[in-house]
Amino acid sequence: MLFIICYLLFALAACSEPSTEETGKGYFTISLSASENMRAAYPPSNTSDLSFVAKFKNTASGAEQTYTSDGSGTIQGKIDVGNYIVTMAVSLISDGSSYARGIAYDNPVAIGSGKNQIKAYAYDVKNATPPVISAKPQGATYANGATAAALSVTASVNDGGLISYQWYSNTTNSVIGATIISGATSASYTPSTATPGTVWNYVVVTNTNTGRSTTISTVPVAIEVGAKPEPGPGTGTVADPFLVNDVAGLQKVGTGTDGWGLSAHYKQTADISLPAVSLGGSNWTPIGSEATRFTGSYDGNGKTISNLTINAPTEDNQGLFGYIGDPAVVKNVGLVNCSIIGNQRVGGVVGELTGTVQDCYATGTVYTNNFGVGGVVGENNGTVQNCYATCNVSGGSDGSLVGGVVGWNFGIVQNCYATGTVSGYWEIGGVVGGNNGTVQNCYATSTVSGDVYIGGVVGDNNGTVQDCYATGNVSGYVVGGVVGVLSNNDSSSIAASVINCVALNPDVSSASGTDIGRVLGNLSTTPTFANNYGRNDMKKNGSGTTWTNIGLNDLDGASITSANWGSQNWWTTASNWKTGGWDFTKVWQWGGSLPILRNMPGTATQNHVVK
Numbered sequence: 001m002l003f004i005i006c007y008l009l010f011a012l013a014a015c016s017e018p019s020t021e022e023t024g025k026g027y028f029t030i031s032l033s034a035s036e037n038m039r040a041a042y043p044p045s046n047t048s049d050l051s052f053v054a055k056f057k058n059t060a061s062g063a064e065q066t067y068t069s070d071g072s073g074t075i076q077g078k079i080d081v082g083n084y085i086v087t088m089a090v091s092l093i094s095d096g097s098s099y100a101r102g103i104a105y106d107n108p109v110a111i112g113s114g115k116n117q118i119k120a121y122a123y124d125v126k127n128a129t130p131p132v133i134s135a136k137p138q139g140a141t142y143a144n145g146a147t148a149a150a151l152s153v154t155a156s157v158n159d160g161g162l163i164s165y166q167w168y169s170n171t172t173n174s175v176i177g178a179t180i181i182s183g184a185t186s187a188s189y190t191p192s193t194a195t196p197g198t199v200w201n202y203v204v205v206t207n208t209n210t211g212r213s214t215t216i217s218t219v220p221v222a223i224e225v226g227a228k229p230e231p232g233p234g235t236g237t238v239a240d241p242f243l244v245n246d247v248a249g250l251q252k253v254g255t256g257t258d259g260w261g262l263s264a265h266y267k268q269t270a271d272i273s274l275p276a277v278s279l280g281g282s283n284w285t286p287i288g289s290e291a292t293r294f295t296g297s298y299d300g301n302g303k304t305i306s307n308l309t310i311n312a313p314t315e316d317n318q319g320l321f322g323y324i325g326d327p328a329v330v331k332n333v334g335l336v337n338c339s340i341i342g343n344q345r346v347g348g349v350v351g352e353l354t355g356t357v358q359d360c361y362a363t364g365t366v367y368t369n370n371f372g373v374g375g376v377v378g379e380n381n382g383t384v385q386n387c388y389a390t391c392n393v394s395g396g397s398d399g400s401l402v403g404g405v406v407g408w409n410f411g412i413v414q415n416c417y418a419t420g421t422v423s424g425y426w427e428i429g430g431v432v433g434g435n436n437g438t439v440q441n442c443y444a445t446s447t448v449s450g451d452v453y454i455g456g457v458v459g460d461n462n463g464t465v466q467d468c469y470a471t472g473n474v475s476g477y478v479v480g481g482v483v484g485v486l487s488n489n490d491s492s493s494i495a496a497s498v499i500n501c502v503a504l505n506p507d508v509s510s511a512s513g514t515d516i517g518r519v520l521g522n523l524s525t526t527p528t529f530a531n532n533y534g535r536n537d538m539k540k541n542g543s544g545t546t547w548t549n550i551g552l553n554d555l556d557g558a559s560i561t562s563a564n565w566g567s568q569n570w571w572t573t574a575s576n577w578k579t580g581g582w583d584f585t586k587v588w589q590w591g592g593s594l595p596i597l598r599n600m601p602g603t604a605t606q607n608h609v610v611k
Contacts (some may be wrong), residue, residue, distance in 0.1 A: 022078065026111040029117050030054060030067075030075040056084040083108040086118060090473035128209040130216050131155040131163055137203065139221035142193045144228045152188040153203050153218060161209035161245050170200045173220055178202070191223045198224045241299065245270040250305065254287040254294055258336070262288055267299045268333075273306040282311045286322030286351065293325030295352075300333030300360070302601070308338045313369070317351035318342030318376065326382060328355035334551035334602050344371055345378035347407065348391060353377050354411075358385040359601040362378060369396035374407040374433070383412045388419070388600060395424025395433075395450075403433035403459070404446050411437045415587060415597050417606070419443045425451045429459035430470055430482070438464045441597070446472045453537065455484035455521065456505055462487060462496050467582055469502040471594070471610055477512045480521035480555070481505040481534060481548050487524035497528035500577045503557060504565060504594075506611045507539040516540065517555030518547055531578040532557040535565070535610070565610065571595055 045571035054067045054075055060082060067075045085107050105446060109118050135154035142148050151367075155163055167184035169191075170177060181201075183556045200220035207214050209591055225309045234242040236259050243266075244250050250272050254262045274283045288294030298321075317323050318340055335348045345351040348362030352372075362375050375389025382388050384406055395402035403409075404418025408430045418431050422444075428433040430444025444457055453460040456470025461483045470482055478484050481503025486496050503519045510516035518534030529581065534557035537545050549555040564570045568590040572581040583587055588595040 007053075024081050024113070025078045026081050026113055026116050028076070028111070028116050028118065030069075052088050054086060054088045056086055056111075057084045059085060076602045079111055081111055081113055085109075119339070123588055128161050128207045128214040129157055129159045130204045130214045131157050131207045133205065133216065133218065136218050137201065137221050139223060139387040140204075141224040141226070143226045144193060144196055146193050148191050148223070150188040150190045150222070151201055151203075151223075153205065155205045155216075157207045159207070161207040162209065164206045165203055167201060167203045167204075170202075170220060173200050173222070175202060175217060175220065178220075193223075193225045194288060196225050196227045198222050229376045229561050234267070236260065236266075236296075238265050238297070239590045241265040241267040241297070242270075244268045247272055247274060250274075253298070254420040261296070262292060262294045263296045265297045268301045268303045268305075271304045271306070271532050274308055276307065277307065277309050279310065280311055282322070283307070283309045286310070286317060286319055288317075288321050288323045288325070290317055290323050290352065293328075294321055295325045295328045295355070297331075298330045298333065299331055302332050302334070304336045306336040308335060308340070308364075310340045310342065312343070313341050314343050316342065316344040316346075317378070318345075319347045319349055319351045321350040323352045324355045324357065324382070326354045329358070330355070331358045331360065332601060333360045335360075335362040335364065338362055338366070340364075340366045342368055342373075342378075344368065345407070346373040347376055347378035348374075349376050349379040349387075349388065352381075353379065353384070354381045355429045356383045356385070357387060358383070360387045361389065361600075361602045361604065363390045365392045365394070367394045367396065367528045368402075369399050371395070372407040373399060373401070373422065373424075373432075374403045375405055376416075377406045379408045379410075380406045380413065380437070381410045384409075384414070385412070386415045386597070386600060388417045388602070388604065390419045391602065393418075393422050395426075395428065397425060399424040400426035400428075401433040401459075402428045402450070404430050404444055404448075405442070406432045408432075408434045409437045409439065409463070412441045413437070414441055415496045415600075416442045417597060417600075418446050419604075419608075420445045420446055422448045423450060427453045427459040427484070428476070429455045430457050430472060430474075431468070432458045434458075434460045435463045436464065438466075439468060440464070440466045441583075442468045443595075443597075443608075444470050444472060446470075448472060450476045452477050453484035453521070454479045455482055456480070456503065456508075457482045457501070459484045460487070461498065464495075464497050464499070465501060466497070466499045466579070467501070467587075469504055469595075471504045471506075471608060472506055473507045475507075475509040475511075477510055478515040478521045478533075479508055479510045480519055481508050481538065482519045482532070483521070485515075486520055486521045486527045486529065487523060492494045495528060498532060499528060499530050500579060500582070501532045501557075502560070502565065503532075503538065504610045505535070505538055507542055509541045513541065517549060519557040520555045523555070529553050531576070533560045533564075534558070536561050562610065566593055568595075569570075 057064045067077045137151035167181045167189040168178040172283040202218045202220040204217045236242045277283045346368045375391035376387045402424035404422045405416045428450035429440045430446040430448045457468045482501045515522045519532045536559040547556040552558045574580045
């Protein structure tokens with residue numbers, strides 16, 4: 001602030017003589033005139049615009065008396081004779097702003113009777129002028145963690161004062177309740193973008209001059225910071241997979257766009273819900289085909305994909321993936337409420353597989369009127385592990401090779417279960433429709449129905465079925481509680497066998513009345529058929545419980561009661577089984593009334609009971 005030392009001459013003018021002097025009193029008239037430099041800085045047009053107050057303080061008694069100018073630039077008055085300290089405050093009558101202080105030259109001033117002359121001067125002139133702001137800070141929007149541009153202000157003063165700054169923040173568009181930003185005391189301030197949300201910032205600019213100050217603040221401006229993004233999109237390698245977090249990302253998998261090809265590696269980072277479709281419509285095109293197979297990896301990361309809908313009754317290889325080739329691995333995928341219709345090789349997760357699918361599950365419906373349909377995989381030539389389906393799986397009136405988990409298996413199906421209904425015409429099974437590979441450590445609670453070769457676990461077995469059980473009703477022409485038919489009719493490198501299996505079905509019914517068994521419906525070859533069991537009260541064709549082929553190595557298996565199957569000890573006793581007791585260390589655990597599988601994906605509860 002420009003400080004002007006200006007001298008005001010206060011002269012004691014001659015007063016008209018009082019008609020009678022008052023004993024002990026002195027008379028005075030103070031007239032105020034402005035110096036040239038005061039007029040230049042704060043120009044009153046005449047002395048009448050200057051108002052002042054004079055204060056007399058008695059040096060002996062400390063008593064004070066105050067006198068105010070009469071609006072014409074003068075003060076007239078009388079005061080007791082004595083010595084005084086005389087001070088004055090001067091202001092402009094036009095605006096009332098205090099701009100000067102006055103003091104007598106020769107303090108203390110002696111006031112005698114009669115006339116007295118006082119000379120005075122004024123010093124430190126007017127309050128600091130308000131800063132002039134010529135450039136204000138501007139609001140902006142930033143991504144989370146981005147580098148923000150500095151907020152800045154340009155301010156100036158014309159009185160030589162010192163400018164200082166203080167920045168503030170607030171959660172609302174107001175200066176009320178704002179918080180001082182520690183250390184933000186320059187003309188610029190760079191806001192943080194670490195926290196999502198909106199913060200309002202403003203700056204207070206202060207002009208300080210000879211102990212006096214004047215402030216002005218800018219209008220609050222909004223700094224908007226976006227939500228924290230998912231980690232970077234990845235590069236598609238095993239160590240740094242492409243990240244899939246929305247519908248657009250899922251639709252991009254395998255397209256080749258931005259390197260998202262069929263051999264790349266992916267990881268899902270959020271639950272994804274595909275858009276609703278009109279009746280008969282589709283919202284999904286399978287990833288990969290028989291001609292262009294998916295050979296990378298996809299880790300669903302325990303997230304879900306909901307409402308996947310395919311209506312392609314004349315198209316093969318339908319599912320989330322059309323064809324997963326070797327050495328591809330798809331794992332930790334959860335399909336919720338899928339609806340899939342295809343022609344041949346149709347599954348919830350994949351239509352056809354020569355790679356690996358593990359720790360996946362599907363709920364909803366899967367359908368074909370042709371062949372090779374499963375809740376998880378349509379046709380398997382690879383490995384399916386730790387998967388389950390609660391889907392209703394159907395082959396219609398003519399469909400064959402229909403399974404709750406896998407339709408047609410040439411590979412390995414391990415540690416899987418199914419709970420939905422399974423139906424079709426030929427080779428229908430609760431877990432696998434037609435088996436030319438290995439089905440092990442699996443169970444089904446499904447109701448299974450069809451025509452020929454219908455089984456609670458496997459419809460037509462040309463491979464190995466071991467350590468499996470079923471608890472659902474089974475019906476058709478050639479039917480078994482666990483396996484419909486056991487043969488080597490199809491080419492298979494594995495000798496057909498059913499070992500260590502348990503039939504806990506309430507009812508097994510055959511329309512023919514003959515090709516029926518508690519465990520196995522029909523033998524068409526000389527297989528390995530050993531250490532299998534059937535519940536003693538299982539109904540045959542909906543009524544009686546008379547079974548004639550009872551024995552560990554016969555169609556109906558050895559008879560057991562709830563005292564057997566309801567005890568974990570029975571399942572783990574090695575002498576009850578051909579290859580030792582069921583593995584309750586790594587594979588199975590006790591579910592309260594029956595064995596259930598360990599370490600299964602999703603949130604489904606395995607609490608099955610024998611009906």
